[in-house]
Amino acid sequence: MRIRVLYFAALAEQVDCRSEELETNAASASELIEVLRARGDPWRSAFDSRTQVAINQHLAKQADSLGDGDEVAFFPPVTGG
Amino acid sequence: MVRVQTDDFDVSSVLGELCHDRTDVGASVSFIGYVRDLNLEVDVEAMHLEHYPGMTEKALAVIVDEALTRWKLTGAAVIHRVGELRPPDQIVLVAVTSAHRGDAFSACEFIMDYLKTRAPFWKKEQLKDGSSRWVDARASDDEAAQRWDNSETW
Numbered sequence: 001m002r003i004r005v006l007y008f009a010a011l012a013e014q015v016d017c018r019s020e021e022l023e024t025n026a027a028s029a030s031e032l033i034e035v036l037r038a039r040g041d042p043w044r045s046a047f048d049s050r051t052q053v054a055i056n057q058h059l060a061k062q063a064d065s066l067g068d069g070d071e072v073a074f075f076p077p078v079t080g081g
Numbered sequence: 082m083v084r085v086q087t088d089d090f091d092v093s094s095v096l097g098e099l100c101h102d103r104t105d106v107g108a109s110v111s112f113i114g115y116v117r118d119l120n121l122e123v124d125v126e127a128m129h130l131e132h133y134p135g136m137t138e139k140a141l142a143v144i145v146d147e148a149l150t151r152w153k154l155t156g157a158a159v160i161h162r163v164g165e166l167r168p169p170d171q172i173v174l175v176a177v178t179s180a181h182r183g184d185a186f187s188a189c190e191f192i193m194d195y196l197k198t199r200a201p202f203w204k205k206e207q208l209k210d211g212s213s214r215w216v217d218a219r220a221s222d223d224e225a226a227q228r229w230d231n232s233e234t235w
Contacts, residue, residue, distance in 0.1 A: 008133060009131055054136055057133070057136035073201075075203065076203065078201025079195040079216045080200045080201070081161075
């Protein structure tokens with residue numbers, strides 16, 4: 001399936017990427033993280049258990065499933081306010 | 082009312098909007114967050130607020146809707162600025178109105194605690210020596226948000 005992936009803040013700087021379109025079989029955000037980490041550094045060390053996820057602009061969990069056409073965003077813990 | 086903007090805001094005109102033409106408001110509580118000049122013992126010269134366009138407004142609206150469900154409110158407003166800010170600029174406004182002060186105080190604090198942990202903003206500080214660093218999320222913010230998860234306000 002085809003998904004759009006967005007990266008923000010320190011994570012985007014670390015992987016030097018803000019967005020990309022991907023063709024993938026990853027069924028969940030955590031599976032997608034493994035696909036991205038398999039690219040090697042800097043991707044390999046950019047994600048951990050604290051990495052937050054949004055799916056279609058709603059806060060989600062790493063375990064949540066992905067669907068065709070989804071917009072997935074990865075970012076460090078938020079620091080607004 | 083939820084706004085994400087670069088422009089500054091004025092709390093009295095926001096309160097005026099919330100109370101406009103109403104006679105059932107007994108209390109308003111407002112919170113303003115400012116850019117401070119010192120963080121982790123280092124002088125902060127400026128701050129850049131990054132956000133997730135599209136999701137930011139939605140996330141704030143979800144938090145406000147939850148506050149409206151948990152407490153009896155007559156209105157609520159959140160305005161959060163983005164872009165370049167400097168000490169002592171205003172960053173964020175949370176304003177809540179209600180018939181009674183208890184609900185207004187609790188809802189205002191709740192909205193701020195959830196905003197700090199669930200709204201997609203990230204702060205990058207520019208320091209006096211020319212370097213910059215991303216602000217880290219705080220455990221104390223997670224704890225503050227969690228106490229609302231466990232509380233009996235439903």
